[in-house]
Amino acid sequence: MTFESGSQFKSAVKNYAICNGFNVRFERSTENIVEVACHKHCPWRIYASWGPTREAFVIKSLNDERMCYTDPTNIHADYRWIAEHFLETIRRDMNYKVVDMLRELQEKYGIIVSRPTCYNARSLARKMLQGSLNEQYHMLPCYVAELQKVNMNSTFQLEVEHDIHYSLARFKRLYICLESLVRGFLEGCRPVIGLDSCFLKTELKGQLLSAVGRNGNNQMFPIAWAVVEGENQPWFISLLIRDSGIVDGCGWTIVSDQQKGLENAVAVKCTTCEGFQSVIGQMKTLKAEPAQDLLEGSKSSSRGSSNLLKSMTKLQV
Ligand SMILES: [Zn+2]
Structure with a gap:
């Protein structure tokens, strides 16, 4: 060895x-x-x-x-060694409990350490992770520049915010959409886009947004993704619509897991009066009465929800 x-x-x-x-x-x-x-x-x-x-x-x-x-x-199982041992565990869960650390050390290695040692180890691990996260975020501008260099027609939009003196830049959001993926999506997938988001459980928080299509094998086909601060789906949707050529949404199906932010953003960007009238026109030819109810409901906010329910029920008959 x-x-x-x-x-x-x-x-x-x-x-x-x-x-x-x-x-x-x-x-x-x-x-x-x-x-x-x-x-x-x-x-x-x-x-x-x-x-x-x-x-x-x-x-x-x-x-x-x-x-x-x-x-x-064991004199070698000090807080530095424990911090390195639990680094990946604490990366997944920043609030990993000290009692769980004590139990794992005893069950896995048969060693007993004090609570303060584990508290110090957890603090050190958090510092190591946060420090490394900060360094990685600082490298993002270089990363984006390199990506742009080899993907000329792709979209990489990095936004930062500055403090009042413009001395410090802080990450705000990043959007990535590769031109080759968009081309593959438009040429080989159905006009269906699935939107989803999840919270990032790191120390720096934020949300990961993604848009995927379905390819010929009915498998997921990535289109674009973004890391954003808080709730900022409209920004993501507007860039996605621009890059994928959705324009007004006609002929496209957007699927989301009923998250209001995504739905509202899509509705604002894609719904047109012409599209709405077209749907109502089709409904009139099928069922005249429910369509009339819907139109009346849209005029009166107080009666709108009850009319809508009635209309939907009649349409299902
Ligand atoms: Zn010995």
């Missing part, structure tokens, strides 16, 4: 000791040599140094015989 460096080897030895329930002490630890022994003076010992060509840090000798008992307290 080889390692990239002495520090990587030391980290691996610490992990091994924690997983096997014993403490180790580093008897020699230089840039070129690392020698580790069991903390209880039993025969367990390992020695590693650089290989002949210094390409890798290599284990030169190992005495794997252990005479000591398993120790539930």
Whole structure:
């Protein structure tokens, strides 16, 4: 087994000791040599140094015989190690409970740590995640510029907001629509668009909006997506309508999971008087009375809902 460096080897030895329930002490630890022994003076010992060509840090000798008992307290399972261990868990749930951390450490590794250690570990993990998130958001302008360079006709709209002194820029929203996907959608899919949104459960919050079509195999076909602050579907819908050539919505079917924001945005952008009159005209030829009720209902807001219900019931007969 080889390692990239002495520090990587030391980290691996610490992990091994924690997983096997014993403490180790580093008897020699230089840039070129690392020698580790069991903390209880039993025969367990390992020695590693650089290989002949210094390409890798290599284990030169190992005495794997252990005479000591398993120790539930481990000096290497400090808050830094615990933070790194729970990093992915805390990324998914920033409020992951300390009692769950304590239980998992005991069940998985047989080690007992104090509550304050776990609190410190969780705080450190949050800082690491938030710091890395901030750095990634700061890199977005470069990312968008690179995307634009290789996708000339696609839409990448990044919006930021500035503080009063224009010294700091803060991410507001990002819309991505690849031209090749729109072309594939228009040429190979039915005129049906599914809209959906979900909340981002990271520290920075926001919403992920997506628009998908259906391809010939009845599978989802991505069209566009966006990360927005709070509720901002109209912005997403207006860009989507422009990029996909929906224009006034005639001949298109928009499917959403009844989220009012999306519905309202689509209605504002796509519904036309001509389209409404056309539907009413078709209804008149089928059922004259319900159509009249609907028209009357639209004139009177107080009677509108009851008329609409009656009309729908009559149309179903
Ligand atoms: Zn030992």
